[in-house]
Amino acid sequence: MMRRIVVVIGGLVLITLTTIFGSALLQHALIQCDRDSKPAYLESTSPRSVPFYKRHGFEVLGTIIIQAGKSPPIFPMLRRPQ
Numbered sequence: 001m002m003r004r005i006v007v008v009i010g011g012l013v014l015i016t017l018t019t020i021f022g023s024a025l026l027q028h029a030l031i032q033c034d035r036d037s038k039p040a041y042l043e044s045t046s047p048r049s050v051p052f053y054k055r056h057g058f059e060v061l062g063t064i065i066i067q068a069g070k071s072p073p074i075f076p077m078l079r080r081p082q
Contacts, residue, residue: 040079045072053077
């Protein structure tokens with residue numbers, strides 16, 4: 001059985017994501033990923049959040065457009081264990 005850590009941050013927490021609190025939440029999960037040698041994956045729908053995730057070691061894998069002009073772009077991002 002493969003153990004996987006899934007972190008879902010949305011709603012009101014998303015508002016504080018770029019603050020110290022948001023960094024602490026993300027770091028907590030990333031420490032566990034690193035300890036277990038597991039990658040972390042997320043999908044951001046905000047281009048403004050991409051630099052925040054990059055500072056935490058994530059890289060953009062591409063851009064997904066579902067309906068141009070009708071839905072936000074999705075930026076899949078991956079962070080390899082460190």
